[in-house]
Amino acid sequence: MSHEASNVWRGVLLGAAAGLAASWAMEQYQAAASKAAEAAGQDLGGGDGDPATVQAADRAVRRVTGEGLADAQKSSAGEAVHYAFGAFLGAVYGALAEVAPAVRSGFGSIYGLVVALVADEGAVPRLRLGPGPSETPAKLQAYALSSHVAFGVSLEAARRVLSLVFGPGR
Secondary structure, rough: OOHHHHHHHHHHHHHHHHHOOOOOOOHHHHHHHHHHHHOOOOOOOOOOOOOOHHHHHHHHHHHHHOOOOOOHHHHHHHHHHHHHHHHHHHHHHHHHHHHEEEEEHHHHHHHHHHHHHHHHHHHHHOOOOOOHHOOHHHHHHHHHHHHHHHHHHHHHHHHHHHHHHHHOOO
């Protein structure tokens, strides 16, 4: 395997692990932002339906078993989708960071914004997992964008720490 190819695979692995850490950090950010909004008398709730992650999990289970998730399973299934998607996004980021360092611009914040625009503003409404941008209040869009910036920054921070821990070529 060439040195460049091994660097890409290293980036994929470190990025996937960093994506898991960034997914956790994103959840912490969202919990803190929701708590702050609640203290200010604002509601950041995303509406009456299940989150996109829960809906995606329900669709997958329905395709495999023919039955949807039980209410008791929804939270865990949504978490699994959130972390799996975070690991996937981290793997992509890690690979790109090895071959196109510009992807790390803004300490990962640009990547986080791109993810928000492509996933939340594009794929989620197209897949009918949630409302489109024109149907979402501005404060919820700002919350979603800032959450994804937190994901991107956390992703780059975790990737850098893991790169130091595992060093080049280990």
